[in-house]
Amino acid sequence: MTPLTKSDIKKIARLAQLEIDDSELDQKLSEFNRILSFTEKLASANVDQIKPTQFVSEETKTPLSEDKVKPSLDQELVFQNAPDRQDFFFKVPRMIGEEK
Amino acid sequence: MPPPKDWTLSELRELLDKGSISSVEITQHYLQRIEKYNSNLNTFISVIRDQALILAELADKRIANKDNVLPLTGIPIALKDNILMKDVGATAGSKFLKDFVSPYHSTVAKKLLDAGAVIVGKTNCDEFAMGSSNENSAFGPVHNPWKHGFAPGGSSGGSAASVAARLVPAALGTDTGGSIRQPAAFCGVVGLKPTYGRVSRYGIIAFASSLDQVGPLTRTVKDNAMVYDSLCGHDPMDSTSSKHPNEITYKALDSVRDLKGLKIGFARELLTERIDPLIRDNVLASIEIYAKLGAVITDVSLPHLDYGIACYYVLAPAEASANLARYDGIRFTARSPRSMNVEDTYAKSRSEGFGPEVKRRILLGTFVLSTGYYDTFYLKAQKVRSLIRQDFMNAFQNVDVILTPTTPSPAFPLGSKNENPLDMYLSDAFTVPVPIAGLPGISIPSGFTNDSRPMGIQLIGKPFAEKTLFETAYSFEQETLFHERVPTL
Structure with missing residues (x-):
């Protein structure tokens, strides 16, 4: 695989909702390419006819819970960690109709 | 009292x-x-x-x-x-x-x-x-x-x-x-x-x-x-x-x-030149102790364990990038004071909140799951995961427990591996295959270096065979008594 470029890293960061400072871009890029080239080792494994494993479990199907109303967390507890709230709403900066 | x-x-x-x-x-x-x-x-x-x-x-x-x-x-x-x-x-x-x-x-x-x-x-x-x-x-x-x-x-x-x-x-x-x-x-x-x-x-x-x-x-x-x-x-x-x-x-x-x-399985192929000689000698001495205790030491082959770190550093960051998406500066984490709109709230809060290693893994995980790379990295790693598990299951047809060193080296000085994340990742070479295969594993003290740094051996068991692991570990502990040594604080 061709090594990733600065613009690739910026694109991945945008997808991951992370900001990368231009001053650290070179270092991030070289670390990233070094780790990726190590994981390329996987390419040499022969996986013909091999099924992927998502996770290891003795269950053969997804266990479903009963469709029954049960008590859930108290609202006050749910909101206690919110950085900003109004009553029982998470308060966020304006989303629509904003000037850029 | x-x-x-x-x-x-x-x-x-x-x-x-x-x-x-x-x-x-x-x-x-x-x-x-x-x-x-x-x-x-x-x-x-x-x-x-x-x-x-x-x-x-x-x-x-x-x-x-x-x-x-x-x-x-x-x-x-x-x-x-x-x-x-x-x-x-x-x-x-x-x-x-x-x-x-x-x-x-x-x-x-x-x-x-x-x-x-x-x-x-x-x-x-x-x-x-x-x-x-x-x-x-x-x-x-x-x-x-x-x-x-x-x-x-x-x-x-x-x-x-x-x-x-x-x-x-x-x-x-x-x-x-x-x-x-x-x-x-x-x-x-x-x-x-x-x-x-x-x-x-x-x-x-x-x-x-x-x-x-x-x-x-x-x-x-x-x-x-x-x-x-x-x-x-x-x-x-x-x-x-x-x-x-x-x-x-x-x-x-x-x-x-x-x-x-x-029957204790031992894969000699794992003792490569990347292993600290102190650890190599310690694991061989531990094998001797088990032989003395009456266990039958059997050679096993685990050829795909060599892919363990590569497999892990695709799968774990991929899952982490999804799991850590919940930290958005809205519901339960600190919010950046620089947030002017919703996108800012996510990106600035996350950039200020997460440390460098977490960001590195989120980026890595986001990349291996992204369009065009999913099959090459993520799907391939999931298939290699099957091979690693199969290696263990094949070995467990002939043995009860598998013994490895827990780590390739004893404790290293703080700061010595910070420059190079990959070097740090390699210190997990013996431990990552175990969760990849969903198996139980226990590390027990197996000796000390001359400067009093502990060393450990890892015993890996069949699924749900924790009791066998404990029994096997206990015999070693009672024979060696390494657990009785106390650090000077």
């Missing part, structure tokens, strides 16, 4: 049952040790002194009334700080969760409290359990009790170091790629990663959900079994938790099992 001693959990149990000491006295003893040594070792992020003493009083009443006294009733224990306990902080080693207060109990915390255990505090760890040296904690690194300035291992470094330093008789950790077993080896304690599904993950701050598992760190094998027995069991709150029947394992350790006929 007898003079402060080097108690194991099992010894404390006997003293409590005989009534020769109270849980309050024991708890005060450990709280004093934490107060005295934590500033130097940095193993605790928070200590809940008042709650602990209340829990100890309740335990003493329970013991006095002979009311459902269980192995952990009255025993002080610490939780890694990614394990939720209601109304207590849980930072997961991240400044992003600096002020987070758990709204509910994790299942494991609830089980410990129901058993009458005395939770004394939350231990330091690498941020979101990502790291092998505890240096990725936003609250500063933990020091190895055996050698100041050396890494305690990670990510459950605070738990392992607290137990080694006798600040608690037992602690819980979590293990995704080795985060219980690697610090156990570095700190000279016993650390178990149970079979995937054995212990509920409900209320554990998730890192990589197909790999994460909670387990105990203790001074001795029997102590470990006592904590493990109290944790395992099906939990309807965790859909991956197993319905496999529970068993009491610690009672099997009242006597040493004769290992005659037990």
Whole structure:
């Protein structure tokens, strides 16, 4: 695989909702390419006819819970960690109709 | 009260049952040790002194009334700080969760409290359990009790170091790629990663959900079994938790099992030139001890383990990038004051909240799941995961237990691997294949270097064969007595 470029890293960061400072871009890029080239080792494994494993479990199907109303967390507890709230709403900066 | 001693959990149990000491006295003893040594070792992020003493009083009443006294009733224990306990902080080693207060109990915390255990505090760890040296904690690194300035291992470094330093008789950790077993080896304690599904993950701050598992760190094998027995069991709150029947394992350790006929697999191909010669000599000496104890040492081949690190560093970051998407600066994390709109709230809060290693893994995970790379990296790694598991299952047709070193080297100096993340990742070479295959693994002390750094061996078992692991580990422990050595603080 061709090594990733600065613009690739910026694109991945945008997808991951992370900001990368231009001053650290070179270092991030070289670390990233070094780790990726190590994981390329996987390419040499022969996986013909091999099924992927998502996770290891003795269950053969997804266990479903009963469709029954049960008590859930108290609202006050749910909101206690919110950085900003109004009553029982998470308060966020304006989303629509904003000037850029 | 007898003079402060080097108690194991099992010894404390006997003293409590005989009534020769109270849980309050024991708890005060450990709280004093934490107060005295934590500033130097940095193993605790928070200590809940008042709650602990209340829990100890309740335990003493329970013991006095002979009311459902269980192995952990009255025993002080610490939780890694990614394990939720209601109304207590849980930072997961991240400044992003600096002020987070758990709204509910994790299942494991609830089980410990129901058993009458005395939770004394939350231990330091690498941020979101990502790291092998505890240096990725936003609250500063933990020091190895055996050698100041050396890494305690990670990510459950605070738990392992607290137990080694006798600040608690037992602690819980979590293990995704080795985060219980690697610090156990570095700190000279016993650390178990149970079979995937054995212990509920409900209320554990998730890192990589197909790999994460909670387990105990203790001074001795029997102590470990006592904590493990109290944790395992099906939990309807965790859909991956197993319905496999529970068993009491610690009672099997009242006597040493004769290992005659037990088949221990050893893969010589794992001892490559990348292994520190001290570790190589130590694992070969450990094999000799098992042979002397009557075990049959059998060569096994695990050819795909060489792909373990590459496989892990695709799968775990991929899962982490999804799990950590929930930290958005809106619901339960700090929000950047620079946030002017919603996108800013996400990106700026996350950029300020997460540390460098966590960001690195989120980026890596986002990349391997992105269009055009999914098949090459993620799907391929999932297929290699099948091969690694198959290697183990093939080997287990002929052997009962597989023995490896726990780590490729003893504890390294803090700061020595920070420049190069990949070097740090390679220190998990022997531990990552075990969660990849969903198997149980235990690290036990197997000796010391000349400068008193502990070394550990790892025993890997068949799915749900924790009891066999404990028995095999116990015979070695009782023969070698490495667990009796105490670090000078």
